[in-house]
Amino acid sequence: MEQFIAGTLTLVSSPLSILIFFSGLFGGLLFGAIPGINMLTLAAIFLPFSGLLSAADAIMFYAVLYCSGTYGGAVTAILFNIPGSPENAPTAFDGYPMAQQGLAGKAIGAAVLCSSFGGTCSALLMITATPLIADWAVRNFGPPEIFSLVFFGIAVASSVGARTLWKGWLSVGFGLMIATIGLDPVAGLQRYDFGYAYLLAGIHFIPTILGFFAVSEVFVQAERRVRGKFDMPKFSTHFPSLAEFWQLKVAVARSVFVGFFAGILPGIGATLAAFMSYNEAVRWSKTPEKFGKGQLEGVVASETANNAATGAAMIPLLALGLPGGALTAMMVGVFQMHDMEPGPLVFVNSSELVWVVFAAMFFANICILGLGYVETKTVLHLLRIPFQFLAPAILLLATVGAYAVRNLAMDVGVMFVAGIIAYLMRRSGYSVAGIVLGLILGEIGEQNFAQAMQIVGYDYAALVTRPIVAVLLLAGIATIGTNIYRELRGGRKGVEV
Amino acid sequence: MGKLTGGQWFEIVFWTGFATAAYVLSFQFDRDVQMYRFGAAAWPRAVILLILAAAVGQLVADVRARKAAAAAGALEDGYFRRMADEHGAAFFVRMGITLALPLAYAALLQNTGYYFTTPFFLAAYLYITGEHRIKWLIIVPLAIYVVITFIFTRLLYVGLPVGYWPGFYDFGNWIVVLIR
Numbered sequence: 001m002e003q004f005i006a007g008t009l010t011l012v013s014s015p016l017s018i019l020i021f022f023s024g025l026f027g028g029l030l031f032g033a034i035p036g037i038n039m040l041t042l043a044a045i046f047l048p049f050s051g052l053l054s055a056a057d058a059i060m061f062y063a064v065l066y067c068s069g070t071y072g073g074a075v076t077a078i079l080f081n082i083p084g085s086p087e088n089a090p091t092a093f094d095g096y097p098m099a100q101q102g103l104a105g106k107a108i109g110a111a112v113l114c115s116s117f118g119g120t121c122s123a124l125l126m127i128t129a130t131p132l133i134a135d136w137a138v139r140n141f142g143p144p145e146i147f148s149l150v151f152f153g154i155a156v157a158s159s160v161g162a163r164t165l166w167k168g169w170l171s172v173g174f175g176l177m178i179a180t181i182g183l184d185p186v187a188g189l190q191r192y193d194f195g196y197a198y199l200l201a202g203i204h205f206i207p208t209i210l211g212f213f214a215v216s217e218v219f220v221q222a223e224r225r226v227r228g229k230f231d232m233p234k235f236s237t238h239f240p241s242l243a244e245f246w247q248l249k250v251a252v253a254r255s256v257f258v259g260f261f262a263g264i265l266p267g268i269g270a271t272l273a274a275f276m277s278y279n280e281a282v283r284w285s286k287t288p289e290k291f292g293k294g295q296l297e298g299v300v301a302s303e304t305a306n307n308a309a310t311g312a313a314m315i316p317l318l319a320l321g322l323p324g325g326a327l328t329a330m331m332v333g334v335f336q337m338h339d340m341e342p343g344p345l346v347f348v349n350s351s352e353l354v355w356v357v358f359a360a361m362f363f364a365n366i367c368i369l370g371l372g373y374v375e376t377k378t379v380l381h382l383l384r385i386p387f388q389f390l391a392p393a394i395l396l397l398a399t400v401g402a403y404a405v406r407n408l409a410m411d412v413g414v415m416f417v418a419g420i421i422a423y424l425m426r427r428s429g430y431s432v433a434g435i436v437l438g439l440i441l442g443e444i445g446e447q448n449f450a451q452a453m454q455i456v457g458y459d460y461a462a463l464v465t466r467p468i469v470a471v472l473l474l475a476g477i478a479t480i481g482t483n484i485y486r487e488l489r490g491g492r493k494g495v496e497v
Numbered sequence: 498m499g500k501l502t503g504g505q506w507f508e509i510v511f512w513t514g515f516a517t518a519a520y521v522l523s524f525q526f527d528r529d530v531q532m533y534r535f536g537a538a539a540w541p542r543a544v545i546l547l548i549l550a551a552a553v554g555q556l557v558a559d560v561r562a563r564k565a566a567a568a569a570g571a572l573e574d575g576y577f578r579r580m581a582d583e584h585g586a587a588f589f590v591r592m593g594i595t596l597a598l599p600l601a602y603a604a605l606l607q608n609t610g611y612y613f614t615t616p617f618f619l620a621a622y623l624y625i626t627g628e629h630r631i632k633w634l635i636i637v638p639l640a641i642y643v644v645i646t647f648i649f650t651r652l653l654y655v656g657l658p659v660g661y662w663p664g665f666y667d668f669g670n671w672i673v674v675l676i677r
Contacts, residue, residue: 164558169551170512176544177519184537187530191537192522219596222626226591227584388628392619393641395599399606400645404655409607416599423596427576428508446540450533458534487558 004127004362007355011060011363020057021360024064025367029375032072033084039069043330055338056353060360062331066310067364069327070270071115071372074303078107080394081217082401086205086440087270087306090278092213093433094291094298101294109239110296111303112372114252118304119365121256122263122311127358130315143451144463148472149276150445155476156279157437158483159288163429165487171431175438176445178203185447198410207402207415208439212432214398215419218391220426225388240296251281251297252304259305263312270309272444275437277305283479292433307368311361317342318354504575505559512552516545594625610660610669616642650676 011017031042043065050058073084078095091111098107154172162168181192182202193199245252255277262273281301282288291298317328335342340350347354402415422432456462464470501509519541527538566573573579580588602618619638628634649655650673659669 164555166551166555166558170548170555173544173548173551177515177541177548180541180544184526184540186533187537189526189528189530189537191526191541192519215599222595223592225627226588226595227580388623388626389633389637391626392622392638393645395622396615396619396641396645399602399611400649400655400657403606403611403657404649407656409603409658412606413600413603416603419599420596428504442544449540450535453535454533487554 003351003355004359007352007357007359008363010056010352010356011359014057016053017057017060017356020053020061021064021364024061025068025364025371028065028068028070029072029368029371032069032088033076039065039072039085040327040330042069043327047330047333050334051337055335055340055350056356058334058338059331059353060357062327062334063314063357063361064364066313066327067119067307067361068368068371070306070310071111071119071303071368074111074115074299075108075375077213078111078299079104080214080390082214082394082398083209085271086209087274087309088302089209089213089271089436089440090274090302090433091299093278093302094293094295096213096217097292097294098296098299103294103296106240106244106296107299109373110245110299112369113240113245114255114300114304115307116365116369116372117252118256118259119307119310119368120362122260122308123358123362123365124311125260126311126314127362130319140468143448143455144466145468145472147445147448147452148469148476150441150448152472152476152479153272153276153279153441154438154445155479156283157275157434157441158480159282162431162434165483167428167430168434171425171434172438174425174430175435175440176442177438178208178435179439179442180446185443186450198408202443203414203439204405204411205439206405207411208418209436210398210402211415211418212422212436214394215416216422216426216432218394219419219423221387221391223423244296248297248300251284251300254280254284255301255304256308259308260312262305263309264315270306270313271440273309274302274306275440277301279437292431307365311365314357314361318346318357501559501563502575502578504577505563509552509556509559512548512555516548516552519548520545591625595622598622598625606658608660608662609665611657612646612669612672613660613665615646646672647676 011021027042028039031039043062046061046065050061053061069085070087073088074091074095075084077083077088077092078099081092081096083089083092095107095111098104154176157172158165158168162171179202181199183189183200184191190200258277258280259270259273262276263270278291278298278301281297282291285291285295285297313328317331332342335346340346398415399412402411403409405411422435425435426432452463464473523538523541523545527536530536574582598618598621602614605614616638619641620634623634623637628637646657650657659673660666
């Protein structure tokens with residue numbers, strides 16, 4: 001506690017530190033909300049200048065940016081079906097349908113509160129348990145465990161948003177197939193590249209999700225206008241009540257746990273945390289068929305988990321020097337620019353830096369609540385603009401976002417093709433969420449499966465004797481079995497999108 | 498017994514065709530990998546198997562659902578069939594243009610550039626989606642174009658395509674210099 005207070009005092013005693021804190025906070029909120037231009041863009045732009053700051057200020061900037069940037073993308077995901085960053089993609093699954101039903105205020109309010117709550121819990125856990133948790137997770141969670149986690153995630157993904165279980169599986173399978181395009185993750189062999197250099201790097205995630213979510217939604221709305229059945233989305237700024245949150249207390253607690261745990265594991269990060277948490281919300285729900293149609297719990301699960309992952313991602317970075325994602329990898333670069341190496345010695349040699357970072361992340365998550373509330377009250381008014389005027393703006397924003405990732409016009413084409421495919425699949429009862437889940441889990445799953453097989457010497461019995469693997473594989477098989485049983489017993493209700 | 502709709506047949510044919518093509522193409526990279534016994538084709542083939550199994554499951558589910566609907570006298574057409582009945586061919590023509598227009602824009606982007614092509618694309622999109630008032634067809638695309646272009650070109654310094662074709666390239670660069 002004394003160290004936390006000392007870190008807080010160091011943070012607030014320097015005007016420059018306060019300025020950097022708020023720069024990271026506002027920068028994350030802004031860049032997180034613009035598709036294509038996410039917090040990583042700002043982090044990369046800032047990297048050369050971080051050498052001019054003290055190590056504590058530079059690392060603190062990145063830590064604050066990570067917190068606010070992870071929340072920032074939720075607003076556009078909910079209002080326009082445009083996830084600002086991949087970790088906000090599951091937020092759009094239910095957030096956007098809520099906006100369509102006139103519940104945008106409720107969805108964004110939930111996102112603000114849950115991002116703040118998840119992040120704050122994660123920061124507190126990070127402060128109290130860094131060395132202990134890092135040691136356990138990194139020792140016990142290798143490629144076999146990550147593969148079984150992905151298997152479990154894929155098993156649950158089939159039940160999200162499609163008209164039938166089989167269409168759910170076809171959606172996930174389609175996403176998994178897209179993920180195989182490009183170089184294989186083990187030996188680097190070219191797969192399904194058709195001789196095009198563009199496809200060697202695989203289908204990029206950002207243009208694809210922009211197409212699947214934003215562009216397909218514009219097409220769906222355009223179709224409603226063509227049919228003469230277009231209604232303006234209803235507008236409301238009603239935030240969720242405390243009673244509604246209280247009803248979701250279990251979902252929030254579960255999402256904090258899932259997000260925190262996923263965040264600790266190197267290579268998993270906030271994106272998978274959000275997807276896994278969403279899957280868990282569906283799996284534990286008594287009414288899983290309501291997910292994808294505007295279920296508040298879907299927004300809560302995704303936003304709590306992705307911010308809970310931010311604090312957790314600092315644990316392997318600071319305690320063991322292992323970055324868990326792109327932004328934490330940049331932080332390693334910042335350490336090195338200041339002639340430091342992240343790892344256990346940082347706690348001994350630079351404990352002041354560590355506690356300034358911890359304090360900054362704690363306060364950043366609290367600030368998200370206030371700033372997010374103000375942002376919501378202003379940004380929400382964009383819904384008053386008629387959709388026929390908003391649609392070209394969304395298309396153009398998505399175009400620039402897709403292009404800016406790699407400066408490739410081909411990415412824009414891929415985005416529009418993805419939009420058309422998603423439009424046709426949505427109209428036929430398939431699940432866009434399932435495709436995206438397959439896409440993101442595919443590469444992680446294949447890579448870790450290959451590593452797992454090498455680790456256990458291709459001995460399946462050795463694989464399942466690992467307790468975490470056994471539990472996750474059994475849970476995945478049970479989920480598949482239960483879903484098939486339910487489907488054969490009477491099918492599920494259709495999902496109209 | 499209720500027969501499957503054209504859309505349902507199409508889906509089955511599509512998924513089996515897709516899986517077959519993916520399987521055939523997987524032989525192109527089905528080579529031994531020294532460090533990994535299963536090779537690069539194992540994972541895609543497992544996914545193909547999953548797709549085929551799900552397609553069969555969907556076929557069975559469709560047949561069962563159609564039978565049940567026929568027995569109850571409540572057979573329904575597929576989505577696109579209903580659209581054809583309700584709105585005629587005009588629906589497909591307009592939706593076809595709505596979907597094709599962004600593809601044409603993406604295809605032109607590299608050659609004619611973002612700066613020249615975008616206002617025309619926005620106006621055309623607005624028109625095809627039902628806005629026919631000249632005033633709005635000029636004001637809305639221009640406003641969107643100016644705001645987004647200014648933010649990304651001037652404030653965020655994103656390099657947008659200026660085009661390759663002569664004339665378009667010069668125009669694009671002229672706009673960039675003007676804004677920056």
